[in-house]
Amino acid sequence: VLSLTVQPRCKIIRFILIQNRAGKTRLAKWYMQFDDDEKQKLIEEVHAVVTVRDAKHTNFVEFRNFKIIYRRYAGLYFCICVDVTDNNLAYLEAIHNFVEVLNEYFHNVCELDLVFNFYKVYTVVDEMFLAGEIRETSQTKVLKQLLMLQSLE
Amino acid sequence: MTPSVRLQEMIRVIRSARTQGEERGIIQRECADIRSQFRQGDNGERSHSLAKLLYVHMLGYPAHFGQMECVRLIASPRYSEKRIGYLGAMMLLDEKQDASLLITNSIKNDLSHSSQYVQSLALCTLACMGSAEMCRDLAPEIERLLRASHSYIKKKATLCAVHIIRKVPELAELFTPSARTLLSEKNHGVLHGAVVLITELCERNPDTLVQFRKAVPELVQIMKGLVTSSYSPEHNVAGISDPFLQVRILRLLRILGHNNDTASDAMNDLLAQVATNTDSSKTAGSAVLYETVLTIMDINSESGLRVLAVNILGRFLLNNDRNIRYISMTSLQKIVQTDHNAVQRHRGTIVDCLKDQDTSVKRRALELSLALVSAVNIRSMMKELLIFLSVCPPELRSQTASGIFNAAERYSPSKRWHIDTILHVLTTAGGDVRDETVPNLIQLITTASELHCYTVHKLYRALIKDIAQQSLVQVACWCIGEYGDLLLKGECEEIEPVQVTEDDILDALETVLQSHMSSPATRGFALTATMKLSTRITDNVDRIRSIVSIYGSCIDLELQQRAVEYNALFKKYDHMRYRSAVLERMPVMDKNSPGHTNGDTSGEIKEPDTSKPKPVEVCDLLDLLGGTDTPLQPSPAPTSTPTTTSSADLLDLLGGLEIKPGEKFSLYRKIYMFGIITIKKKKKHLKIQCDKQTETEVTVTLIASNSTQNDITNFTLQAAVPKVCTHSVFKLGSVFAHTNSRYSFHLTILLYHPLQVSLKMRIRVAYSNQGAMHQDTVQIDSFPSAACQPSFSPL
Numbered sequence: 001v002l003s004l005t006v007q008p009r010c011k012i013i014r015f016i017l018i019q020n021r022a023g024k025t026r027l028a029k030w031y032m033q034f035d036d037d038e039k040q041k042l043i044e045e046v047h048a049v050v051t052v053r054d055a056k057h058t059n060f061v062e063f064r065n066f067k068i069i070y071r072r073y074a075g076l077y078f079c080i081c082v083d084v085t086d087n088n089l090a091y092l093e094a095i096h097n098f099v100e101v102l103n104e105y106f107h108n109v110c111e112l113d114l115v116f117n118f119y120k121v122y123t124v125v126d127e128m129f130l131a132g133e134i135r136e137t138s139q140t141k142v143l144k145q146l147l148m149l150q151s152l153e
Numbered sequence: 154m155t156p157s158v159r160l161q162e163m164i165r166v167i168r169s170a171r172t173q174g175e176e177r178g179i180i181q182r183e184c185a186d187i188r189s190q191f192r193q194g195d196n197g198e199r200s201h202s203l204a205k206l207l208y209v210h211m212l213g214y215p216a217h218f219g220q221m222e223c224v225r226l227i228a229s230p231r232y233s234e235k236r237i238g239y240l241g242a243m244m245l246l247d248e249k250q251d252a253s254l255l256i257t258n259s260i261k262n263d264l265s266h267s268s269q270y271v272q273s274l275a276l277c278t279l280a281c282m283g284s285a286e287m288c289r290d291l292a293p294e295i296e297r298l299l300r301a302s303h304s305y306i307k308k309k310a311t312l313c314a315v316h317i318i319r320k321v322p323e324l325a326e327l328f329t330p331s332a333r334t335l336l337s338e339k340n341h342g343v344l345h346g347a348v349v350l351i352t353e354l355c356e357r358n359p360d361t362l363v364q365f366r367k368a369v370p371e372l373v374q375i376m377k378g379l380v381t382s383s384y385s386p387e388h389n390v391a392g393i394s395d396p397f398l399q400v401r402i403l404r405l406l407r408i409l410g411h412n413n414d415t416a417s418d419a420m421n422d423l424l425a426q427v428a429t430n431t432d433s434s435k436t437a438g439s440a441v442l443y444e445t446v447l448t449i450m451d452i453n454s455e456s457g458l459r460v461l462a463v464n465i466l467g468r469f470l471l472n473n474d475r476n477i478r479y480i481s482m483t484s485l486q487k488i489v490q491t492d493h494n495a496v497q498r499h500r501g502t503i504v505d506c507l508k509d510q511d512t513s514v515k516r517r518a519l520e521l522s523l524a525l526v527s528a529v530n531i532r533s534m535m536k537e538l539l540i541f542l543s544v545c546p547p548e549l550r551s552q553t554a555s556g557i558f559n560a561a562e563r564y565s566p567s568k569r570w571h572i573d574t575i576l577h578v579l580t581t582a583g584g585d586v587r588d589e590t591v592p593n594l595i596q597l598i599t600t601a602s603e604l605h606c607y608t609v610h611k612l613y614r615a616l617i618k619d620i621a622q623q624s625l626v627q628v629a630c631w632c633i634g635e636y637g638d639l640l641l642k643g644e645c646e647e648i649e650p651v652q653v654t655e656d657d658i659l660d661a662l663e664t665v666l667q668s669h670m671s672s673p674a675t676r677g678f679a680l681t682a683t684m685k686l687s688t689r690i691t692d693n694v695d696r697i698r699s700i701v702s703i704y705g706s707c708i709d710l711e712l713q714q715r716a717v718e719y720n721a722l723f724k725k726y727d728h729m730r731y732r733s734a735v736l737e738r739m740p741v742m743d744k745n746s747p748g749h750t751n752g753d754t755s756g757e758i759k760e761p762d763t764s765k766p767k768p769v770e771v772c773d774l775l776d777l778l779g780g781t782d783t784p785l786q787p788s789p790a791p792t793s794t795p796t797t798t799s800s801a802d803l804l805d806l807l808g809g810l811e812i813k814p815g816e817k818f819s820l821y822r823k824i825y826m827f828g829i830i831t832i833k834k835k836k837k838h839l840k841i842q843c844d845k846q847t848e849t850e851v852t853v854t855l856i857a858s859n860s861t862q863n864d865i866t867n868f869t870l871q872a873a874v875p876k877v878c879t880h881s882v883f884k885l886g887s888v889f890a891h892t893n894s895r896y897s898f899h900l901t902i903l904l905y906h907p908l909q910v911s912l913k914m915r916i917r918v919a920y921s922n923q924g925a926m927h928q929d930t931v932q933i934d935s936f937p938s939a940a941c942q943p944s945f946s947p948l
Contacts, residue, residue, distance in 0.1 A: 010319075012319070024212075025211060025213075026211075028211070031281070033247060033248055033249075035249075040213065056475075056510040056511060057475075057510075057511045057513070058475050058476045058479045058511050058513060058514060059476050060476065060479065060480075060513070061513075062513065087400055087404075087440055087443060087444050087447075088476065088479075088480055089436050089437075089439050089440035089443055089476065089477070089480065090396065090397060090400045090440040090444070092436055092440075092476065093390060093396060093397070093436055093437050093440055094397065096436075097390070115164065115168075116161055116164055118207070118208060118211060119204060119207065119237065119240055122240055122243075122244075126277050126281075130277060130280050130281075130309060130312040130313070131280040131281070131312040131313060131315050131316040131319075132316075133312055133315065133346075133349050134345070134397050135308060135309070135312055135342065135345070135346065136308060136342045136345075137341070137342075137345070137388060137390075137395060137397045137398070138341065138342070138387040138388045138395075139387070140387045141342065141387060145305070148270070149270060152232050152233075152236075152270060153232065153233045153236065
């Protein structure tokens with residue numbers, strides 16, 4: 001049985017996933033210690049749970065002892081795994097914030113952008129989330145930093 | 154880093170593979186290529202190779218051989234190489250790998266690098282995969298960065314500190330002073346990080362929490378600033394300024410105000426302000442409002458504020474957005490006990506949510522509805538719940554059914570309504586109810602004696618309609634067996650009369666017996682019911698006899714045993730009117746009869762005895778057995794007023810049923826209490842074995858055996874225990890027949906007794922041996938200790 005509790009009442013983002021409908025992972029950011037096969041299993045399970053839901057479901061799925069907040073944008077599912085006691089709506093907004101930044105950064109982002117520039121997507125994630133928490137929420141600021149970083153390379 | 158053409162090319166090639174096998178081949182080739190690149194050393198291509206490897210890793214292929222390369226690249230002076238090295242470290246290395254320790258030094262150096270972007274890379278990586286040792290090493294550096302640096306770095310440093318504290322809780326004190334000063338930052342990102350850090354510190358250490366309570370006014374000020382002014386366009390989301398920061402501050406306030414009046418008072422006004430002024434038309438505003446509600450509910454807020462919070466939740470229930478309805482119900486569930494009346498006002502909306510299309514919303518609505526059932530609204534609520542039961546998704550049925558049963562048990566306005574409700578549930582969802590439903594319903598039916606006629610008619614009609622629902626069929630069979638005579642009478646007050654003949658009833662029962670849909674347990678019920686009818690009907694007893702004898706050779710062991718025994722009742726004991734005695738109407742069953750062992754001990758046992766406990770001498774035994782021969786030791790007054798009824802009951806229950814040696818005995822309905830004594834007299838003896846002694850329980854096993862040459866017949870046993878052992882359970886084990894005329898009984902007695910009472914037991918046995926009646930009485934004054942040595946008690 002996979003247990004995703006760091007300790008009781010630990011409100012931390014466990015992981016962030018971007019998957020497409022076929023189950024291919026476009027981004028997997030883990031904020032907790034997992035073995036490789038545990039990670040694989042989680043990816044498969046999240047995919048299974050999230051893809052059967054449609055517009056008449058809520059954006060929250062509770063299973064086992066954690067909770068997935070997700071939203072579908074075109075063919076991609078953006079999932080954040082949080083503690084059951086966390087504020088669902090706040091994380092839903094965080095997802096949207098993140099997607100808007102991606103959109104701005106890649107100029108009307110599409111899935112292929114995320115594929116061919118996967119390392120850049122990680123940069124965006126690391127600007128906005130850190131240590132399992134939301135880090136920067138101002139889109140303007142994040143974009144400014146991203147452009148700075150890009151110029152360095 | 155502009156991806157090298159080769160990287161993009163590789164990605165394109167991989168994506169063009171048509172089969173899994175083809176992809177694997179390409180990957181293998183590329184990995185070989187990458188490996189050789191790594192071996193070549195510094196040639197400007199290493200970062201591209203690692204990037205390729207990371208892509209391969211993302212597809213799910215093993216990439217361990219890249220770990221050392223990450224270490225090397227991190228140590229490189231070039232930013233582009235460092236950058237990919239750190240990314241690789243975050244993706245490929247974790248605490249368990251040894252290689253992760255090797256980068257500690259690089260991180261340390263990079264934390265003091267002149268470029269803030271390099272510093273930021275190091276911070277990010279440490280916060281992502283830093284092990285406890287690395288954290289311990291680098292904590293002082295982080296602390297320094299918290300105080301001294303640029304806000305870009307401070308943001309990351311605060312969250313890095315959070316990670317460190319999670320890994321190494323003892324280091325929390327290191328960060329506490331700096332955390333406090335960070336609250337005066339203007340930069341939202343830093344502030345956000347600071348609030349997160351303080352939250353983490355307070356959650357882990359109660360002393361720190363007390364310390365940070367002093368910061369409540371400051372936090373309140375910050376919040377006020379966010380709510381009233383809107384001059385932070387960069388952090389604006391749908392008209393709310395920095396909802397994420399607001400949510401975090403609210404959460405911290407919750408922790409600080411919990412169980413503390415001063416702190417709660419200080420934030421009262423603010424919470425009211427946020428609750429009233431926040432625009433909830435978009436998700437962002439709702440998120441803030443939701444967190445506000447959670448905070449109000451968790452601190453010592455005044456009642457007006459609590460009502461405000463419940464009203465917000467009520468408004469959420471009417472929101473078009475399903476998400477918001479869902480979380481509203483989640484919160485209402487938590488407060489339905491404490492603020493019951495406030496939640497009751499929204500009952501109508503909640504019940505409507507039962508019809509939502511999302512199962513998780515339905516589940517929440519169900520839980521809430523069940524919590525809101527009360528004596529006042531039971532009828533209307535039950536109507537809704539029963540409708541829901543018939544259309545709800547399968548995974549919710551058993552929960553709904555048990556919820557309905559609980560509600561009915563607590564609040565039913567009348568017995569008839571109660572029975573009707575249970576029947577309705579059994580008809581709709583009989584397959585999903587718990588096992589105890591059948592005995593519970595039977596028990597309920599027996600207590601409603603005025604409704605027996607009504608009940609049996611209803612059940613009979615349900616039975617002839619459909620025999621698929623096992624629980625319903627079982628109850629119906631039982632009732633028909635018990636009250637078949639009422640069914641035959643045809644008339645009943647509350648139901649239209651219908652003529653039912655004896656043949657009709659027997660047909661119905663036989664259908665159940667023969668149907669492939671009936672489970673073995675159900676058929677057992679049906680057979681017993683058929684047998685019971687033999688004393689309640691007049692014309693068709695022969696038919697019953699033939700049914701019973703057919704099942705005497707049934708393959709199912711349980712059915713066969715029953716049929717054989719019933720046959721025996723017909724054949725051997727008919728003249729003794731034994732059959733009618735055995736099959737007579739069941740008494741009303743008491744829910745707390747012995748056998749329901751759930752710690753419900755008598756008052757004497759529960760009394761907290763603060764005075765020095767004195768041993769209670771029990772003198773009741775004498776009374777129990779009619780004051781025979783040897784008197785017990787003199788006793789002081791017993792602690793409780795003696796009630797004489799219980800002793801009489803014990804004796805009555807010792808029905809003196811005869812046991813023939815060698816005959817297999819099955820217990821019928823009444824619980825017969827026996828004691829077995831060893832009568833060690835001419836090779837007849839009783840062994841008393843005492844085991845499983847706990848503080849309040851003693852299990853006594855008595856084994857009697859006869860090793861004489863002769864039969865011992867008319868063996869009667871009686872046992873009595875002190876009154877205080879009110880919940881003792883006697884169980885007769887099987888009777889063993891040994892060779893010749895040896896036999897033995899096993900009897901288990903589970904005695905509950907209060908601690909200070911010394912256990913005693915008196916046993917009387919009567920038997921006839923070679924025509925002469927014997928009677929012996931044995932007193933057991935002390936039970937063997939937990940050492941469980943069998944003791945022999947000679948007579």
